[in-house]
Amino acid sequence: MMRWLLNSGLRRxxxxxxxxxxxxxEVTDAWPGAGLRYLFLPALTRLTGPAPDxxxxxxxxxxxxxxxGSCAQLVCDDAVAMGVDPGRLAACLRRDFEAAGAVGLGYLFAEAAIEGAADADALRDEIIRQHGPRAAIAAAYAAASGRVYPVLKRGLGHGAACRRIRLGGEDHPVVRSDA
Structure with missing residues (x-):
């Protein structure tokens, strides 16, 4: 019964x-208890705080x-539904962080936190200065948790490399930091 309920929700x-x-x-079919854990992940990944950008x-x-790719598209779609400007998301995809505004600040902070870069503290301080401590907490949760789904998918043999994201009816290539 749990398999059926979970898979019904996943199909919806x-x-x-x-x-x-x-x-x-597939996880739910093989191990319903593991499939049930998916229900708890949005509590981490969707902690948006006071500054959705x-x-x-x-x-x-x-x-x-x-x-x-599909996870990044889902994140972009959800952000736009929350009122985040698709142009600012697209600016992040091309690494134009000045044009991305607060979206770019969040992006740079997450990159620095993930990499353990020296500027992570300064970027967090800037988020706190502009948007308050809750925004910095939400950004830290997002930086840590956003990778959960892609890593799970890749680990389960379903990962896909991200090439383009659709925003505002246009496809946008993703520019990597090492490019």
């Missing part, structure tokens, strides 16, 4: 979001660090 999510939940359904940049950087 797939239809609503245009997202392939095959990997989640900061969260959107941080979660996007984290998802892209996991290198998952």
């Amino acid at each position: 999510f797939a239809r609503q979001k245009g997202y392939d939940t095959t990997y989640m359904q 900061i969260w959107a940049g941080a979660i996007l950087a984290s998802v892209l660090d996991g290198d998952c």
Whole structure:
């Protein structure tokens, strides 16, 4: 019964979001208790705080660090639905962080936190100065948790490299930091 309920919910999510939940359904079929754990992940990944733009940049950087095209598209779609400007998300994809504004600040913070870079503290301090401590906490959660789905997918044999993200009816290539 638990398998059926979980898979029913996953199929509904797939239809609503245009997202392939095959990997989640396979886990649920093999181990319903592990499939049930998916229900708890949004508590981490969707902690947006008071500044959705900061969260959107941080979660996007984290998802892209996991290198998952469908996860990055889902994050962008959710951010736009929350009111984040798609142009600012697109600016992050091309690494134009000045044009990305607060979305770019969140993105740069997440990259620095993931890499253990020296400027992570300064970027966190800037987030706190502009948006308060809750925004910095949300960005830290996003930086840490955004990689969960891509890494799970890759570990389960369903990972996909991110090439383009659709925003505002246009495809945008993802520019990597080492490019």
